Amino acid sequence: MSEEAVETILKPDFSTDVKLQVKNITKKFTIRKKQNGEYSTVTILDNISLEVKKGEFLVIVGPSGCGKTTLLDIFGGLSKPTEGTVSIDGESIDGPDLNRGIVFQQYALFPWLTTAENVGFVLESQNVKKKERDKIVNKLLALVGLSGFENHYPHQLSGGMKQRAAIARALSFEPDILLMDEPFGALDSLTREILQRELLRIRNETGKTIIFITHSIDEAVFLADRVAVMTVRPGTIKKIVKIPLSRRSRLENEDIRSTKEFVQIRQSLWALIKEEVFKSQKYFREERK
Numbered sequence: 486m487s488e489e490a491v492e493t494i495l496k497p498d499f500s501t502d503v504k505l506q507v508k509n510i511t512k513k514f515t516i517r518k519k520q521n522g523e524y525s526t527v528t529i530l531d532n533i534s535l536e537v538k539k540g541e542f543l544v545i546v547g548p549s550g551c552g553k554t555t556l557l558d559i560f561g562g563l564s565k566p567t568e569g570t571v572s573i574d575g576e577s578i579d580g581p582d583l584n585r586g587i588v589f590q591q592y593a594l595f596p597w598l599t600t601a602e603n604v605g606f607v608l609e610s611q612n613v614k615k616k617e618r619d620k621i622v623n624k625l626l627a628l629v630g631l632s633g634f635e636n637h638y639p640h641q642l643s644g645g646m647k648q649r650a651a652i653a654r655a656l657s658f659e660p661d662i663l664l665m666d667e668p669f670g671a672l673d674s675l676t677r678e679i680l681q682r683e684l685l686r687i688r689n690e691t692g693k694t695i696i697f698i699t700h701s702i703d704e705a706v707f708l709a710d711r712v713a714v715m716t717v718r719p720g721t722i723k724k725i726v727k728i729p730l731s732r733r734s735r736l737e738n739e740d741i742r743s744t745k746e747f748v749q750i751r752q753s754l755w756a757l758i759k760e761e762v763f764k765s766q767k768y769f770r771e772e773r774k
């Protein structure tokens with residue numbers, strides 16, 4: 486084995502500094518039953534603890550309704566945990582902050598603004614001068630492959646282009662962490678694969694820490710340094726799986742998905758998730774009774 490190959494295996498692709506620390510998070514919602522008007526408390530997330538390293542790409546998977554979005558909302562400061570703490574660089578988070586950029590499943594672009602205006606929106610609200618803003622926006626549009634589409638409105642863009650614009654906007658204020666909730670869920674499979682590759686390239690160029698939710702096991706294996714598998718409700722972390730594919734091979738090997746290694750990782754991850762998906766189907770069947 487070449488020296489370089491050995492080094493790739495030994496050296497982690499991300500630093501060992503902890504960026505995001507989650508300690509014993511529990512989230513409960515109080516809901517009012519339609520049938521009798523009584524209030525009851527449901528536990529959505531139960532005692533979740535995890536650490537994400539600086540520059541790491543963590544993917545979260547789990548059955549529908551297990552609390553993935555709720556967890557990401559807590560990381561983004563959009564929702565508060567009932568118990569537990571989340572800290573970034575050792576400081577507890579308290580509400581939304583520009584050190585976290587969020588990309589939602591729906592493109593969430595303003596239809597009355599052009600691509601460039603959408604990307605520069607947050608900068609404008611922070612009173613960044615037009616000249617400086619244009620410079621940043623142009624650089625970001627080039628980074629996400631949208632140069633030439635500055636003056637297009639969202640309805641003139643394809644789904645993939647809208648999501649590129651949403652990623653550019655999330656990067657505009659230079660957040661340390663990107664929180665992405667099924668950002669490629671609505672795209673066709675070809676565009677999705679292209680954007681996955683682009684996202685890895687952008688991550689390599691910017692060194693951002695990324696937390697990414699998906700329902701696609703293939704996407705999880707391709708993107709993640711580690712995959713956190715969640716259990717059915719109440720959501721807990723069932724297992725965190727390290728994906729032993731090097732960053733370079735993901736970008737350089739066009740056919741990585743058909744390699745034996747990739748297929749094996751995908752199968753073992755599916756075995757872990759399958760159990761939870763079946764349990765969740767049973768859970769919802771019983772809840773309907």
Ligand SMILES: Nc1ncnc2c1ncn2[C@@H]1O[C@H](COP(=O)(O)OP(=O)(O)OP(=O)(O)O)[C@@H](O)[C@H]1O
Pocket residue numbers: 514515516529547548549550551552553554555556
């Ligand atoms: N504000 C709320 N009040 C009551 N229950 C809620 C609230 N928000 C979410 N829930 C419940 O919490 C559970 C988890 O929701 P969440 O959206 O986090 O799941 P998810 O894992 O992201 O699902 P999906 O994969 O379908 O996106 C769901 O059962 C949902 O009904």
Ligand SMILES: [Mg+2]
Pocket residue numbers: 553554555666
């Ligand atoms: Mg969700």
